[in-house]
Amino acid sequence: MKKETKTNKFISIPFIGELALSGARPLIGVFLGLLAGAGLIALSGVNPLHAYRAMLEGAIGSPQAIANVLVRASPLLLGGVGVAIGIKSGVWNIGIEGYMYAGAIGAGIIGIMALPVAPIVHIILAMLAAMVFAAVWGFAPAYMRAYRGVNEVVATIMMNYVAIFLTSWLVHEPQFMAEPGSFFPMSLLIAPTAKLPILMKGTSLHPGFIIGIAACVIFYLVLRFTPFGFRTRMLGVNPIGSRYAGVKVKKQILLVLLIGAVLGGLAGAIEILGLKMRVYMDFVAGVGYESVAVALLSGGNPLAVIASALFFAALKAGGATMSIQTGVGAPMTTIIEALCVIFVIAVGHGERMRLRRLEAKAKGTEEVQENDN
Numbered sequence: 001m002k003k004e005t006k007t008n009k010f011i012s013i014p015f016i017g018e019l020a021l022s023g024a025r026p027l028i029g030v031f032l033g034l035l036a037g038a039g040l041i042a043l044s045g046v047n048p049l050h051a052y053r054a055m056l057e058g059a060i061g062s063p064q065a066i067a068n069v070l071v072r073a074s075p076l077l078l079g080g081v082g083v084a085i086g087i088k089s090g091v092w093n094i095g096i097e098g099y100m101y102a103g104a105i106g107a108g109i110i111g112i113m114a115l116p117v118a119p120i121v122h123i124i125l126a127m128l129a130a131m132v133f134a135a136v137w138g139f140a141p142a143y144m145r146a147y148r149g150v151n152e153v154v155a156t157i158m159m160n161y162v163a164i165f166l167t168s169w170l171v172h173e174p175q176f177m178a179e180p181g182s183f184f185p186m187s188l189l190i191a192p193t194a195k196l197p198i199l200m201k202g203t204s205l206h207p208g209f210i211i212g213i214a215a216c217v218i219f220y221l222v223l224r225f226t227p228f229g230f231r232t233r234m235l236g237v238n239p240i241g242s243r244y245a246g247v248k249v250k251k252q253i254l255l256v257l258l259i260g261a262v263l264g265g266l267a268g269a270i271e272i273l274g275l276k277m278r279v280y281m282d283f284v285a286g287v288g289y290e291s292v293a294v295a296l297l298s299g300g301n302p303l304a305v306i307a308s309a310l311f312f313a314a315l316k317a318g319g320a321t322m323s324i325q326t327g328v329g330a331p332m333t334t335i336i337e338a339l340c341v342i343f344v345i346a347v348g349h350g351e352r353m354r355l356r357r358l359e360a361k362a363k364g365t366e367e368v369q370e371n372d373n
Contacts, residue, residue, distance in 0.1 A: 026297055029344025037336035041328055051326045058321025059314035067203035071275060073313035075100065075267040075284065077212025079291025080298065080305040081219050082263035087300035088223060089256045090236040095141060095156030097288025098163035099134040099264025105167060106133030107269035108177060108187050108279035111194035122193040127269045134265020135258055137163060142257035146250040152257065168281040177279065187279035196274035206274035213306055215263060220302040232256060264288065293341045312337060
């Protein structure tokens with residue numbers, strides 16, 4: 001007599017629940033992060049609802065607030081998609097911070113020059129210089145990772161510090177970029193023809209967010225529909241298999257890391273040409289590292305980077321209002337950001353473990369059925 005076996009189903013909960021665990025994983029992580037943040041705010045003696053209401057008001061309460069969010073999101077969009085492409089290929093490009101500084105140096109050198117060209121030409125030249133400087137800067141860690149097997153996390157982080165202090169040296173007198181007699185080390189002011197135009201009067205809104213969103217859309221299409229994108233995704237899923245399939249793994253890793261460097265350099269240029277108007281140490285103050293968090297929150301999806309970057313920018317913009325209106329310390333915004341990323345990673349890990357258990361059970365059931373037969 002055959003032994004009856006119970007069939008295990010991979011979808012062990014309703015479809016909506018399954019979808020929530022997979023497609024909506026970032027939303028669950030963000031919700032849990034905000035919930036944990038509310039608990040910390042409550043412990044500080046402030047009503048979390050009042051605090052989050054103030055944060056929402058600071059993020060989208062007025063056209064000026066929305067413009068502020070878009071300005072803050074501009075470098076995160078470019079930096080986030082640069083990291084996301086690396087995630088898709090299985091490499092961790094933590095060098096966005098350094099690429100932003102390298103790009104700012106390139107854009108600053110061209111930007112401070114009084115060139116006899118039209119403003120659009122001056123801006124394009126400054127951005128091209130930024131991308132070239134960042135690509136040159138990023139070549140060393142990219143080559144070491146691709147052809148020498150050096151850990152890209154260590155290499156890119158070390159290069160970040162070199163870029164930061166190189167920038168500091170260049171804006172100190174008597175270097176050619178330095179502002180003479182400045183009370184704080186900074187470069188000369190960007191020429192008027194190199195400044196990005198302002199899109200909304202009374203704000204700092206510039207076209208940087210449009211460039212960032214365009215980059216996210218373009219690289220989503222590249223990863224989804226081109227041979228380069230297919231090779232990149234294949235490399236991330238199965239590095240050994242992709243090598244046997246004919247992918248030039250070393251070349252692919254080099255290209256992926258260089259693309260991240262170029263995007264990071266462009267982000268640095270936009271910050272200088274559109275907002276800061278000068279190069280100085282700490283002009284991005286950790287935005288490159290926040291780009292890594294943006295990419296993690298997006299799951300490496302360039303389109304999801306748009307929502308992730310806007311969310312982080314809204315937290316930053318609204319956090320200032322929350323701090324003023326409720327007295328909650330400014331670091332709480334960074335804590336909430338970190339909690340959201342941690343919970344997104346935790347939910348993803350839990351989902352993978354659950355699927356592995358279901359797969360193991362399914363294999364066990366198949367073995368029992370084969371033995372019975």
